[in-house]
Amino acid sequence: MLKTLGQELRRLGRTARWSAQGLGRAWADEKSFRQWIAVNAVSVLLALILDLTAAERALIVALGLLILVAELLNTAIEATVDYISPAQDPRARKAKDCGSAAVALTAVAGAVAWMFVLWG
Numbered sequence: 001m002l003k004t005l006g007q008e009l010r011r012l013g014r015t016a017r018w019s020a021q022g023l024g025r026a027w028a029d030e031k032s033f034r035q036w037i038a039v040n041a042v043s044v045l046l047a048l049i050l051d052l053t054a055a056e057r058a059l060i061v062a063l064g065l066l067i068l069v070a071e072l073l074n075t076a077i078e079a080t081v082d083y084i085s086p087a088q089d090p091r092a093r094k095a096k097d098c099g100s101a102a103v104a105l106t107a108v109a110g111a112v113a114w115m116f117v118l119w120g
Helices: 002-029 031-049 054-084 090-119
Strands: none
Touching: 002 031, 002 054, 031 054, 031 090, 054 090
């Protein structure tokens, strides 16, 4: 059992390292990721300053994190498409556009949540 626990802890450590590398690469290479980080920092700050319930704060923070997730997935899609098909192709464009749309819709969800929290 201790051997299995040790293996799982090493696997968890590798997974955490790879995730940190992904975040670092996104921060270094993706201006839009850095912009969403800034937007989320302001959003979290406002959520903490304003008189919100714990549930409202949780919703705002969770949706902000989902925007970052969508941006990371969009970055992964774009990098993969560019690697597989550097030439212009309608399928590549569709994949990239859909990834971008996912980020946009997630951002709209965050904005809608803010609207309900502030004016609901």
